[in-house]
Amino acid sequence: MKKLNLSALILLLLAVAGIGWYLLTPSTKATTAQVDLPDVTLPRLGGGEVSLHQFLGKPVVLNLWATWCPPCRREMPLLERTANNRHDVVFVFASQDRGNAAPLVRSFLDESGLVMEWVLLDSQNVLQQKLQTTGLPTTYFFDREGRLVAKHVGEITPQILEASLERITQ
Template identity: 35%
Template structure:
């Protein structure tokens, strides 16, 4: 009995020493897991709030290629659909809205009513609207003009030179040229009536209150 008691007594402290070591290791592993999870969640929230960087779109590319606001507008001399020619430099002293388009372009079609409204409303304020068609035959252009009842000047860029000079690699694309021949506003993609009105107002072409 004395031997058994002695053996039992000698093993008990060893067992008591082993339990805290395993317990401490388990607690450390649990704390490490909690720490890793906390860091991961914090990083996830930061990424969510900041937003993942978007891949460049075709619109970003076209905007980067467009003529810069504040630079002189390239001159052009183009045949008019109704005969004769139009030269941009001949319009110096008047604001000019230059729009590049084609009949097959759906966004071009959607913005035509706004362009024609602008042309009619601001004609007495000296604004000239020039729609430059890209690479289409006069018959196709004439049909388009009649379909929409367009009242502004239509020019024909038959060889694409004007489009190249104006860095038009996608349509529609529109520029507001000030009376001094400097580009004041650019639209890459379809414009809206309100956006053009704001640009004209900034240019000092606000319509008189009725």
């Protein structure tokens, strides 16, 4: 009886480890089902509201992040530099911080010296729900027509960012 319980425990631990590895391993891939740029309107950090569909016609990089997320914070300088140097692509940074997130987001950006044009506040996590996001940060790469071309879960590297940008600007 003890042998059976030990075997069951080992199988359970292996299953949990496998699921954890799958969820935490960064990936860059497009899904098999067609995913489009969501038709969502969100508050902009600088004031007003922004519809994601206003960016159709240009490639869009949509980064879902939060101020409490260490990998999100680490990748922000790379994304900000790239966004400020790539005028052929729209970079949208949708904060997933809950509640009154504007002061938190503004404080983080100011303290980090980051200046980004399209910082949106998604305190209800609408984009996470619509895109079925499994973790943060997640970066989506949409072509000019708003079709998902690539998706990266986890902290992005310069190589993955450049390769994904190449795919949406062809």
